[in-house]
Amino acid sequence: MKVSSTEVQNNFGKYLAIAAQEDVIVTRNGREIARLTAVGESDAGVVAERRASYEFGNHGGRKAAFDEFQALSKDGSEERYEYIDGEIYAMASPTTDHQTALMELAVIFHGWSQGKSCRPFVAPYDIQLRRIERLEQLNVVQPDLMIICDLEEHLAEDGYYKGVPALLVEILSESTRRKDLLRKADLYMRSGVKEYWIVNPFSKEIMIYRFADWEIAENVTFRLGETAKSYIFEGLLAELNRVFR
Known part of the structure; x- marks a missing residue:
């Protein structure tokens, strides 16, 4: 097909x-x-x-052991990396459109969270995930935006959160759209994330997926002039004309 x-x-x-x-x-x-x-x-x-096999320098994945990823992440440089299914991904510098959408959504999420136990967080913030079918494989990602509802329960002694966020948001860029649309969507679905927002500055759309039982339960696409609405959080709304202004 x-x-x-x-x-x-x-x-x-x-x-x-x-x-x-x-x-x-x-x-x-x-x-x-x-x-x-x-x-x-x-x-x-x-x-x-x-x-095809990507070269590490152009933001594609490169096969590596987790120890190598840890060493690379702690080398003191300002570069950021993710580790997905045994591959290291270098993260590109965000564009103005990316940052505009992120800031607007962060403000919206923060306003919604007031008086609630669930809290929004923005990148850079490492999230560790394990696929249900491959629990021995640790993945480390840095979603653009997330909502965490069990922070106290899963806050480790080193100060890092070790649980699974309820909702994750990724804002597409030219170099990461394949990873965000395919590999990350599958990882999030199979790791217990309940909802995934894909924000597309190119088409000015927001796609929302609700996951249940390790599969896609529902999905919807919102376009300019419409208001994106969370499946799992009542009152969490985002006007696309504001996000993509």
């Missing part, structure tokens, strides 16, 4: 399910750019993107 990148972005849940049965080839301007395919039996239930 061949579908456009825009169609996949707008209906990610649908094509994630289809990819478990047959390959989905993603096109842009008529050119094949990616493929969604079900991985082998050892990783049953996980949908991955079959892609």
Whole structure:
């Protein structure tokens, strides 16, 4: 099956399910750019993107042991990295559109959280996640924005949160959109995150996924002129004209 990148972005849940049965080839301007395919039996239930090997320097993944990731993250540099499914990803510097959307959403989330036990946090803030089917593999990500409802329960002695946020937000950039749309979406779904917002400054859309029982339960796309609404948090609303102003 061949579908456009825009169609996949707008209906990610649908094509994630289809990819478990047959390959989905993603096109842009008529050119094949990616493929969604079900991985082998050892990783049953996980949908991955079959892609060429990336060089580490252009924000793609590079296979590495977790010890190497830890050493790289503690080398004193200002560079930030994520570790997903045994690969290190260098994080790109955010654009103005990215930061505008992040600041607006952070203000909205902060206002919503007043008087509630759930609290929003913004990057950089390491979150450690484990897939349900691969509990021995630790992943470390830095979502742009998140809502945590069990901070006291999972706050470790080193001052870092060790639980699973209820809601995560990623704002797409040119260099991270594949990772955020595919690999991170799958990781979050299989790690117990309840809701995932994908904020797209290019199409000025917000896609929201609700996860349940390690699968996509619901998803919806909001566009300019509309107001994004959380599935799991009553009253958490974001006007897209404000987010993408």
